[in-house]
Amino acid sequence: MNEDEFIVDFFGNLLEELEAATVDPPRRRVPANLDPFSFSDAQFIKHFRLTKSLVFDLIQIIEPVIEQRSRIDIKTKVLCALHFFGTGSYQTPSAKLNCLNISQPSASRCISEIVDALNHPNVFGTWIRFPSTHQELHEISRSFYTAYGFPGIVGCIDCTHISIVPPQRPFEERSYVNRKHYHSINAQLICDSNLKILNVNALFPGSTHDSYIWNSSNVLPVMEQLYTSGHQSYHLIGDSGYALRPWCLTPILHAEDGSAEHRYSEALKKARSTIERCNGVLKGRFRCLLKDRVLHYKPNKATKIINACCVLHNMCIAHNVPDPGMPPDEDLGIIPQQPLSRDGETSRIFFLNQARVKQNLIINNYFN
Template sequence: MAARLIAAVMIAEEMEREGRQNLVIIRRRLRDSMNPFDIAEEEFIRLYRLPHEGARRLIEAISPHLQQPRRRTRIPKSIRILCCLNFCASGSYQRRIGQDYLNCMSQTEVCKSICVVTRAISNLLLNEWIKFPTTDRERNRIKRRFMEKSNLPGVIGALDGTHIAIVPPNTAREHIYLNRKHFHSKNVQVVCDYDLRILALNAQHGGRSHDSHVWRTSRLREYMRTTYWLGGSSSWLIGDSGYPQEPWLMTPVHDPPEGSPEARYNAAIILARNCVERCIGVWKGWFRCLRRDRTLHYSPEKAGQIINCCAVLHNMALYYRVPLPQAILEEDINGQRNDNFYIIPAEDGSTIRRRLIAQHFR
């Protein structure tokens, strides 16, 4: 009796093993028979958020840096990259991504592809596609756009924060990712120009951190401060009233009288800041894995790489003029004011703001 039971178990295991091997072969044949680049441009953009040309450029840029297994059923690098793009665009579960007729991959391979490709894009392309303006020519171009659209001079970028939901991390520091709305997230600092192009990104902080804390500890603030003291006193970022007023960061005046120069200044800064809200909305509209209802089921570190990857893809999509999606508008978790924020020497910032109002909004 025992021998029969053992034999039956061995037969079942052998059949299961053969079934897995056959499934791998079937997936390979399906992949070999399908070429994602054969589908129409419109459908390709819907699946991957890039046109054929942009996807080919991306594949050429990172393929040499991806390891390729030597096994006979190995998955082509191009399929791995497109699988990752499909995940970023849809935010679907890994098993669902693998079952797509253009991918034909197991859940395990989808997971590997997402991790490898997002890391490669984050490490190799982030500095190429996410660039803060450092030359007079770049700054003047951005200033002109803001001036044309909002009548606010000197602006080289709009600043805001957004929360990207993640699963509760299995770490002793889990509490730093729990935000005020009682879900776990990363608080991502975004700076963009008026044309919605992301100029700077900081995805290192947990959801518990306020926007102002993320800004105060950022390398970008240190760069702006250094530039100011070296003579760059005619350029600044703009933020909402949750940020401190600084010489290099203009914020609204609190509760100005109606019809006053300060009120006109506030109207201009609100109009100018609208671009960063639209940028974040379009970003999450293109890449649904960033939406709150598509929580990232990854560690905070891997989630940060996915966020960086999606920022690169966002700028690439703008470069290739991909039609803008319907923007995703989400609740401001941090709120507008932060009166308990540690104020750095604010006299200079307030003086510059008063001079700006006196010169341009009288």
């Protein structure tokens, strides 16, 4: 090879190498966004907990009240929030769900907007409502009696703990540590025989006694007024952590096996298990409320998330959405407590005696 041929060959090879170096490197293939509504019904419920038709209903319900603070369409916002509520895996998985394809900050804003919309009085007050007419009370009572043979029940009451991160000032961090030594909100639930939530009170720190929350409840004066105005056949039922009153009946402890008192207590406990199943279905469906998922929000925001999940729970109950089931060995956040009375001594004794008279009437008429 002469000198001219060498130079031509050298620069020809160099040019090929330079051209090869300027070719764009192969790019990572990004999957196209899937339309979530192309999922099978089972897949859709697994990801978003509601059915497709119920999601469209939800959009229509909240659209008039939602304060849209971003350009993301309302359907994406709803699906993002539902995925977070249902999985409890905080915001990054929600943001990275392929069919949504939004950033974590955007996911956070979506969740906040939907939570606020579900807490709007026009929405919350429609879906979480204690019965206000005698007809409604009678229907709930009849449903409980048909299922459990126990008369007069218009709701089951209990509290459940929702774990949160340790709050910072101005919240008093120590007051949120419950008896199982983790930070929580102690949320009171009242439900009917169909697991519909009639009332939720998620305002109190985890150290608050169940009875204190009940004594602060807006349902208590309703039940007291019913009783004092002559409608004495209606009552809630609770466990032995609640003070026995004519408007809130509890089991008879240590009743002799086979006795009428024992049959009364067993029937009451079976009926009261409704609230435990309600709590299980609520947390099984919206797993952000489970103990090990921990809500990474300030207490007032966590309260709104609990309320939002209760609204969605009632929508699912009303539309017969399948129960996804509870993960095995999950802690439902129920902490047994001893009763705590707010009444003065004279009032306490009077209403306690009235409650025992009512208990005996029920025992004699239904369990003898």
